[in-house]
Amino acid sequence: MYGDSATIRKILTELGDTWAVVGLSTNQRRAAYGVADVLQRFGKRIVPVHPKAETVLGEKGYPSLEAIPFQVDVVDVFVNSALAGPVADEAAAIGAKAVWYQLDVIDEAAYERTRAAGLDMVMDRCPAIEIPRLG
Secondary structure, three states, rough: OOOOHHHHHHHOOOOOOEEEEOOOOOOEEEEEEHHHHHHHOOOOEEEEOOOOOOOOOEEEEEOHHHOOOOOOOOEEOOOHHHHHHHHHHHHHOOOOOOEEEEOOOOOOHHHHHHOOOOEEEEEOOHHHHHHHHHO
């Protein structure tokens, strides 16, 4: 319901290649690490966003979205649903073009706010699964 194929395609192919990955750390066992790796292999620039601000997959990390000193196109969210709403609001505040909530991350109120702010949004989907399907 919150991930129609046209929006998924638009985010993955048209809105830009700089993806802030919220929750990305150096822990290779976490889903965020694997997804960021796939995004890089498909030509996306990943920007780790984590309180530790670690360098991950060769990219400098930042402690928050607002600390990133350049334009971010898509904010990919790897925090639980209870914490995801404020991240979507921050994405709108920094001028991102889209927000992507990972599998099992759902916040309908955040979806409505984000869409009302003019951003595209996908929830409960994984770009690492979707991007290879584009052909």
